[in-house]
Amino acid sequence: MTKLLIDECLSAELALMARERGHHEASHVVWIGKSGWKDWGLKEILLQEDWVFVTWNCKDFRGPKGAPGSKGVFADVPIHAGLVCIDGPTGMNLELQRFLFGFVLDELDQQPDLTNQILEVSIDESGESVDILRYELPAES
Numbered sequence: 001m002t003k004l005l006i007d008e009c010l011s012a013e014l015a016l017m018a019r020e021r022g023h024h025e026a027s028h029v030v031w032i033g034k035s036g037w038k039d040w041g042l043k044e045i046l047l048q049e050d051w052v053f054v055t056w057n058c059k060d061f062r063g064p065k066g067a068p069g070s071k072g073v074f075a076d077v078p079i080h081a082g083l084v085c086i087d088g089p090t091g092m093n094l095e096l097q098r099f100l101f102g103f104v105l106d107e108l109d110q111q112p113d114l115t116n117q118i119l120e121v122s123i124d125e126s127g128e129s130v131d132i133l134r135y136e137l138p139a140e141s
Helices: 013-020 039-048 058-062 094-110
Strands: 004-006 052-055 083-087 117-123 130-136
Touching: 004 013, 013 094, 052 058, 058 083, 083 094, 094 117, 094 130
Parallel strands: 004 052, 052 083, 083 117
Antiparallel strands: 117 130
């Protein structure tokens, strides 16, 4: 199963959800003693320990939505375990986090390997439509 690390901007409940679904190595940034770490510091841990990072701060890691890989922590990374972006509104409550993360887990059940990929799950402003997008980063040449 996929080794997931949940960012501290998201609830630790997501790591428990992942464990219940068979991702037994799922953890939370706080649980591994990295609370308050800057993105560039987390980058080293993610790469060294092959974590798939789950975050709401998508832009910080993949760069702008319209130009992924042009900026961000993963812009210069040739190979990584993967990135999951949960794109919800500011102040997303636990119920919405769990709802969107459920789509992530469903997608990982179908295709667990996220090597050099980003999986984005987003909800529209009306809260009625969820989009799931998976793409390469770095982009295929």
